[in-house]
Amino acid sequence: ECSDPDGDAVTYDVYFGTDPVSMTKVSTSQSGKTLNRTNLSYGTTYYWKVVAKDSKGATTEGPEWRFTTQSNKSPNNPSNPSPSSNATNQPLTVTLSWECSDPDGDTLTYDVYFGTSSNPTTKASTSQSGRTLNRSNLSIGTTYYWKVVAKDSKGAITEGPEWKFTTQSNSPPSM
Numbered sequence: 001e002c003s004d005p006d007g008d009a010v011t012y013d014v015y016f017g018t019d020p021v022s023m024t025k026v027s028t029s030q031s032g033k034t035l036n037r038t039n040l041s042y043g044t045t046y047y048w049k050v051v052a053k054d055s056k057g058a059t060t061e062g063p064e065w066r067f068t069t070q071s072n073k074s075p076n077n078p079s080n081p082s083p084s085s086n087a088t089n090q091p092l093t094v095t096l097s098w099e100c101s102d103p104d105g106d107t108l109t110y111d112v113y114f115g116t117s118s119n120p121t122t123k124a125s126t127s128q129s130g131r132t133l134n135r136s137n138l139s140i141g142t143t144y145y146w147k148v149v150a151k152d153s154k155g156a157i158t159e160g161p162e163w164k165f166t167t168q169s170n171s172p173p174s175m
Helices: none
Strands: 010-017 024-030 047-052 059-061 065-068 077-084 087-090 092-099 109-116 123-128 132-134 143-151 157-159 163-167
Touching: 109 132, 123 132
Parallel strands: 087 163
Antiparallel strands: 010 024, 010 047, 047 059, 047 065, 077 092, 092 132, 109 123, 109 143, 143 157, 143 163
């Protein structure tokens, strides 16, 4: 808010930046009392001030203000696996699927680890955007372990839980 005691028209110069000593003039002689700033960085403190100028050349520099943007939040835990964890009698070709979202709405990619040992270290897929992965030619009567690591576009990572399933057993010939 600002007014001129003489009723003169007032314009504003707005200074903005991440360093209070070297703020940049981002708006000159604007008549409105608002200014939008976009594409700010997560977890960053910004400083700003307004210099009011009346139509006769008198100026008043306002105080320096500051605010800090919210920090980037990590993706939510990958969940709702298919096949469900501990599932048995699964076919030798499966489509792994899961659900995952980001509390900030950031774009997510996924690394999928898959193998026959607990805590698999082999990446079956890297930085994929979809939430499914086909696995085929699996072995009969074998337990497979898998996990999903979600990464958001700002660099935050969430490693999901380990899931496992067992493929179908060999059936004897029928007569």
